[in-house]
Amino acid sequence: MARVVRFHRLGGPEVLQIETVNVPPPARGEVQIRVKALGLNRAEALLRAGTYIETATFPSGLGLEAAGTVEVVGEDVTGVMPGEAVSIVPPVSMVRWPAYGELATFPAELVVKHPSELGFEAAAAAWMQYLTAFGALVDIAGLGRGEAVVITAASSSVGLAAIQIANRIGARPIAVTRSSIKRRSLLDVGAADVIASTEQDIRSRLQDTAGSDGVRVVFDAVGGPAFEPLTAAMTPGGILIEYGGLSPEPTPFPLFHVLSKSLILRGYLVHEILRDPARLARAKAFILDGLSDGTLKPIIARTFPFEEIVEAHRFLESNTQFGKIVVTI
Structure with missing residues (x-):
């Protein structure tokens, strides 16, 4: 069992609810992570409001960016092991692979071992x-x-x-x-x-x-x-x-x-970058190099605890932030 954020109807930040649900193990080719931090994106507010390019199916999860430690790996997954620190390249569908939760599952090809000096909050704020x-x-x-x-x-x-x-x-x-x-x-x-x-x-x-x-x-x-x-x-x-x-x-x-x-x-x-393996590989290499040498450094506007996800979304929609909003678990 794990706490996740879901919503059962479209609307403002107040429709977001923290619920305890059974999270199934990862399928073949997937990795489940124990989330330490989430990066918030305007796309998530749009999905919640019903104005995004993807349509929510209720009850719907949401979220595109996370960082944490590997909890379980599915069959045929290589390159990452339980306990390793990782972050997530945003999936094409956040309804299929939602990030807002204590446990979240993603395709293995989206799981990245980021530079260790980055930390979970910055790693969750980087990829999108x-x-x-x-x-x-x-x-x-x-x-x-x-x-x-x-x-x-x-x-x-x-x-x-x-x-x-x-x-x-x-x-x-x-x-x-x-x-x-x-x-x-x-x-x-x-x-x-x-x-x-x-x-x-x-x-x-x-x-x-x-x-x-x-x-x-x-x-x-x-x-x-x-x-x-x-x-x-x-x-x-x-x-x-x-x-x-x-x-x-x-x-x-x-x-x-x-x-x-x-x-x-x-x-x-x-x-269009996420769907093209060659273009995504070039982008990941450039970004990882920049994160390692410090020329790319995520700027975090404000950090909220998981329990204040509604307040975090209200701040997201205030348009007053300078940089990324991060939620920690």
Whole structure:
């Protein structure tokens, strides 16, 4: 028996319940871990609310990131042993393999022995953010040394991961955030410049900071009216990678800029990296190297105990955090 988080209806954070259930042993090719820490993601709030790309089946578990120790290994599993410290590459389906619980089971290929110096909290906060940012900036856009990259929602965990990855490869990250409140913090974590979108003109500021040639790569989680000034500041042949939709306002199609500059507007989900073994292997190698040498370091906004999972989700939806929210068990 183990405590898990489940919900029996769609709704706000209050629908989450901690329940004691029988957790079956791992099947062939699976690994069961005793969870020490969970990393929270907006996708989990969307699943809970019924607005995610995956549909909950009640009672539904949830959760995409965990770190802990190996409890039991299923048949045909090699490479990990009971007692070893591991973390989880996010599964494609959190309904099938939910992470929120004292015991959680995952496919063996998603179980990673992370650097021992990382610790469970940081390990639980690492994989989703770095895989998402790496897949966009390196795997798809081919961001190179010396290039500028615009990163919106820059104080989110993925935004901060993108700043760190850009710096690791020698690129120049330009952070876009709503107000100047987080400006100093973003500069401290490696942003080359910070644009406050509600206080400054994005297009003119990008032209000032990126130069007359414009920006080739934009990594956007917001959409909405900012599409027009972002694309206006892009270089011919540039690529805008959209991985979210945080803006409540409609997103206009910037037809003139797309046509005149031959821009690429590309939707992106981290699942395309997770489903491709070769691309995932390259991403894991880059991330593990960065975690080992310290160029990639998860930034944790706040830690909650397991018993306060509802409060943790409320904080997740407050949009006030700087970095990742972690829950410890």
